Amino acid sequence: MNLFERLKVDAAPQWQDYTKHAFVEQLGSGKLPLECFKHYLVQDYLFLIQFARAYALGIYKSPAISDMRHSLEGVKAILDVELELHIEICGRWGMRREEIELASEDTPTMAYTRFVLDAGMSGDLLDLQAALAPCVLGYAEIGKRLQLAGSDVPENPYQRWIQEYAGEGYQGLADGFEAWFDTTGEQVLTTARYPRVLSLFEKACRLESDFWQMGLNATQ
Numbered sequence: 312m313n314l315f316e317r318l319k320v321d322a323a324p325q326w327q328d329y330t331k332h333a334f335v336e337q338l339g340s341g342k343l344p345l346e347c348f349k350h351y352l353v354q355d356y357l358f359l360i361q362f363a364r365a366y367a368l369g370i371y372k373s374p375a376i377s378d379m380r381h382s383l384e385g386v387k388a389i390l391d392v393e394l395e396l397h398i399e400i401c402g403r404w405g406m407r408r409e410e411i412e413l414a415s416e417d418t419p420t421m422a423y424t425r426f427v428l429d430a431g432m433s434g435d436l437l438d439l440q441a442a443l444a445p446c447v448l449g450y451a452e453i454g455k456r457l458q459l460a461g462s463d464v465p466e467n468p469y470q471r472w473i474q475e476y477a478g479e480g481y482q483g484l485a486d487g488f489e490a491w492f493d494t495t496g497e498q499v500l501t502t503a504r505y506p507r508v509l510s511l512f513e514k515a516c517r518l519e520s521d522f523w524q525m526g527l528n529a530t531q
């Protein structure tokens with residue numbers, strides 16, 4: 312079992328809540344109200360700006376050039392690919408980049424992003440990776456699962472989103488992150504340290520669930 316698999320087992324309730332959240336299930340069935348998705352997507356754009364900073368912090372916290380390159384991959388994937396996907400999807404409803412960037416961050420967006428940044432600033436690369444892992448590895452798992460189940464749902468309005476996270480590019484990024492996380496674990500993880508790493512991972516899962524819930528709450 313690699314480090315990610317071990318954390319998933321030990322944080323099973325939090326992982327389930329996050330990856331099988333009602334928002335995710337409705338996204339997969341195509342039944343999610345558009346209002347919820349739009350609210351989520353604008354907040355996610357703001358989220359990703361902060362996450363690019365968190366990967367940049369990863370460069371700063373990298374003990375080796377190979378670690379720097381992994382962090383740089385994360386920065387590039389967000390700035391060059393993921394943010395552009397959001398702009399493309401928002402553009403379908405006539406929302407422009409300037410308008411999205413002017414939106415104000417909701418509390419769950421602030422809570423999650425600042426939590427990750429603080430985990431990295433106050434800790435080392437492994438702490439930062441533990442706080443980042445649910446994001447990239449969770450979306451890769453969700454994307455793959457929804458894509459596989461999706462053949463039963465013709466004309467899902469959220470297909471473009473699913474396809475992006477199930478696609479080769481994102482799946483490759485997640486595989487790279489998982490191996491990198493494991494390598495860092497082999498270098499610095501001790502038995503005494505594991506509970507703190509697990510706690511960071513669990514908290515990030517909870518903050519992911521809160522992020523989905525923020526999307527669902529947009530109809531109320």
Ligand SMILES: Cc1ncc(CO)c(N)n1
Nearest residue numbers: 355358359446447450522
């Ligand atoms: C909230 C959140 N978690 C994870 C990802 C995956 O990058 C994302 N775009 N947004």
